[in-house]
Amino acid sequence: MSSKQTIYHEKQVKELCALHALNNLFQTRGTYSKTELDAICSRLSPNVWINPHRSMLGLGNYDINVIMAALQKKGCEAVWFDKRKDPGCLDLSNICGFILNVPSDYKLGFVMLPLRRRHWITIRQIQGNFYNLDSKLEAPQLIGRSSDLIAYLKEQLDSKEKELFVVVSKEVEEKQLWMHQYSAQNNKQSSQNAGNTGAMVNDTQCDSPADSVSSLNYDYSNRDAECLKVTDVRTCIGVGENNA
Template sequence: MSVIYHEKQIRELCALHALNNLFQSKGAFTKEEFDSICKSLSPDNWINPHRSALGLGNYDINVIMKALQNRGYEAIWFDKRKDPGCLDLARIDGFILNIPSDYKISFITIPLKRRHWITLKKINGKFYNLDSKLDNPQQIGEDSEFLCYLREEMDSLDKELFLVVSEEVAKNQSWLKDRNSCYSQTNCRDVVEVQLKDLERGN
């Protein structure tokens, strides 16, 4: 079983950590590359709108999308009106979740509206939450458990999900299964009950 690469949070570089965790490689992306992308997106702005004013990070989705495109991938926004069951998980390289986040200095929480980027990825047959703020990767489970996890996350109005797929998969939309499955939800309680029965059998 391979070791899971998990990059920890530094300053406001969660977007950078998210992509390195997604690609499971230290230095797959760098702050210098992200800053260069910011400048290319807004070359004439004295204060760049795609990162924090102090240049410490806080990169937006435009930087993430461009960075992925430089590697032959696309980030696709997932419409929360659809059920995650319509996703072909085998054709998706990973997921990036955007959530609200408190801003802290030492032990003091400052009431600023901040956003945080988190990678969700399947490794060794299990899905993991590779949030850079976690001490260790958090196992979510297999496909059925992961779909339930996504449903719970997508119930929140202030969270957004992006699928990371290859250019080819993005072009032919093969990340999407039969469209009829887009609005038919699996009962997550049934999934949990089955797992408990498996535990009782010692599986």
Template sequence: MKMNTPTSECIYHEKQVRELCALHALNNLFQSKDAFTKGELDCICHNLSPENWINPHKSMLGLGNYDVNVIMSALQSRGYAMIWFDKRKDPSCLNLGNIAGFILNIPTDYKFSFITLPLKRRHWISLRRFNGLYYNLDSKLDVPLLIGTEEALLNFVRTELDSKDKELFVVMINDVEKSQSWLKEKSNYDNKIVDSVNRDAEEVLISDINLITTEL
């Protein structure tokens, strides 16, 4: 399944519902409300941990709260790979022309009605290019936020990754991942990525990348 590529005037932007930001990030990345469903992500959770009475990959309340393993498996089912970006590297090493998009994981406050509670949660955000310009498709935004040119995107990513609590994932088709052509120079990145060629999605745990799996 290929990602849709609409014009910047008609970008599909899914808004936040419950704890479904992983679903929103995927659908915003693929530019279709039908790209993935909650039922499909729940099924992936079950397949990842079929023996667990309380599934570790989603909210026990059934509200969403999917972890990185679910997102990786969902992308793999459509012929895409997702690789963790080592923030010790400068994003200028990325070959943006071969990258389908990005998913950013950030901390966020937990709110109940108008009250902000002292609980830290996690949030998934997709970033994509339309007509040569990059947009932030955060489901908490009212509308997609223009980031700008490739240089503006790199500066945006640098700023985000200055925080130790934020993580970036690079999304690409499988052939690009296998050839490592998402990088300008492959030799500078060997053995410093979550490699889904050699590891199944269910084996790539949040603990590998120091992420907290809860989100909002």
């Protein structure tokens, strides 16, 4: 009889939620370190006094560029999900996990400061169930099965301040397999019909997976705009195993 799998869950330290989200995503301690994420910041913006990809004090608060670069080192890609679309179009079998970006209050000790920060949260499947692995939680929060996850994502994306990224392997991203193919085909057909007739395309359909972060007019200097998308972590772990 096999023992129940232990869920790895890093808890919040300083402003390192992005680091915790990445390690919780891959379910391994030390998959990434603060030193490694700081090195990515330096590569992204070398020879600068104040690095725009992290906290001015160097305590964390990493932006989406750092998370994407870190995922790419493991053979994964982060795909932005258009919240106007129905999460039901996601093909969960080809998705490693999700990274949700939410607003967060900032505390100094027990004092609440009038600052708004952004917080990274990992959601992924473990032994058939999906869990919220928010580093601010005392323990992993059970979401449930696939239908429960879709309902949960719909509820979260009703907020204008929350954004979702889907994490997938590079192959899945290249072949556009992170959403159901019938949705992609219907969306393509609708686009063709719209081009021929001048009709409006229904916004409730799924966009092509090509609609990623790079396609947005994304202001990476605005730390309040940080977001991330995730897909099948199991696939990602197979692509790049932690050497730490």
